[in-house]
Amino acid sequence: MGNNPYKTLPDSAFWRRSVASVDRDECDPVTSVPFLIEKSDKVATAGSCFSQHIARHLQATGFNYYVEETGHPLLSESILRDFNYGTFSCRYGNIYTARQLLQLFDRAFRTFESSEPIWRYRDSFVDPLRPQIQPNGFVSSDEALFDRAQHLLAVRQMFETMDVFVFTLGLTESWMSRDDGTVFPLCPGVSGGEFSEEKYTFKNWRVSEVIDDLNLFISKLRNINPTVKVILTVSPVPLVATATGKSALSATIYSKSVLRVAAEELSEGNDGVAYFPSYEIITGHHAGNSYFAEDLRSVREEGVSHVMRTFLKWFTHSVDTKSIEDVKAQKTTHSTDTFETEMAQIVKVVCEESALDQD
Known part of the structure; x- marks a missing residue:
């Protein structure tokens, strides 16, 4: 083969060299990143249930994982966990869509206020924008509104001060x-409220x-926090x-195709925005579905x-990265049944969407 542009490309540009011929655990689809995270940086997280894994490992490896909305200091860790303190940087629950994130920012800075009333759920009350944040709901709509106000103050502080x-x-x-x-x-x-086609509409x-x-979210964020860096993942x-x-x-x-393309568009040519390929690492051909549990949805700790x-x-x-490598070591020292049981406990996450498929 004569001279051509492909002859000087790195191994990462070739499927055989970077995917087919490497061990599953060594496949690395990243080629460069526009910035680094310092140990002192306040790292905040939000998003779907998978982002809870990122938060957990950042904490375990000694990074300054930023939790702005904290519970009462006298409460035990298990109670705080049950009430979703520390699950994300603030107690907003799962933020699944870009519009939901933009809406959260506008609510925190009082440029948008939802007209949706507090929902009833059985014998309690829930915040329609965080319907599963409070186990067993709030005792009154006033309590739910007070908790929301405190929550949005914390969200505002997080956006203003995170790195x-x-x-x-x-x-x-x-x-x-x-x-x-x-x-x-x-x-x-x-998980609360009553559905009505006259009041609500589906949007894809x-x-x-x-x-x-x-x-728009990044533009608004940089207006109040000019130096913040953003990492997008799917x-x-x-x-x-x-x-x-x-x-x-x-x-x-x-859905994943749309989000992947959007993340790429946002990160290209923007030094303060990076894309990280969580989606590719878990779902790529090299993994062969081995990173999913039997339900083909839950992600294994590996x-x-x-x-x-x-x-x-x-x-x-x-x-x-000892805390991460320890997980690999566990697999070689435990029986399969014991390992799978432990991993099922470790990777348990709060996923509000799961309520859509409950009897």
Whole structure:
């Protein structure tokens, strides 16, 4: 073969050299990143349920994981966990779509206020924008509104003072209010409220809409925090259910494709925005579905560890990854049944979307 542009390309540009001929655990689809995370940086997270894994490993490896909304200091860790303190940097629950993120910012800075009332759920009350944040709900609508006000103050403080924001895009499907465009993390009627076609409409966001929402969010964020860096990633977790009328498989491929393209568009040519390929590491051909549990949806700890080893390799200076490597060692010292049981406990995450497929 004569001279041509491919002859000087690195191994990463070739499928055989970078995917087919490397061990599953060593596949690395990253080639460069536009910035590094320092140990002192306040790293905040938000997004779909997969982003909870990122938060957990950042804490375990000694990074300054930023939790602005904390519970009472006298409460035990288990109670704080049950009430979703520390699950994300603030107690906003899962943020599945770009519009939901943009809406959160506008609510925190009082440029948008939803007209949706507090929902009833059985004998309690829930915040329609965080319907599963409070176990067993709030005792009154006033308590729910007070908690929301405190929450939004914490969100505002987080946006103003964080150094790095890791946002995991999860879905393109959502339900919104016909009245004022409020976007909900769950369809009304699933975990509170009552569904009505006259009040709510289904929305499946297009690529251009996701890009516009993320661009607007980043622009607003930089107006109040000019030096903040943003890392976008796409959750590999499939949809629980789809309201498109298509199969869940087709709807999942569409959703992830839209989010992947949007993240690429946002990161190209923008030194302060990076894309990290969590989706590719978990779902790529090299993994052969081995990173998913039997439900083909939950991500095994081995997969999460692969993601985080790669993340730390590229976005940090030298870092102690012992806590991540320990997971690999466990597999060789435990029986399969014991290991799978332990891993199921370790990777348990809060996923509000799961309520769509409960009896």
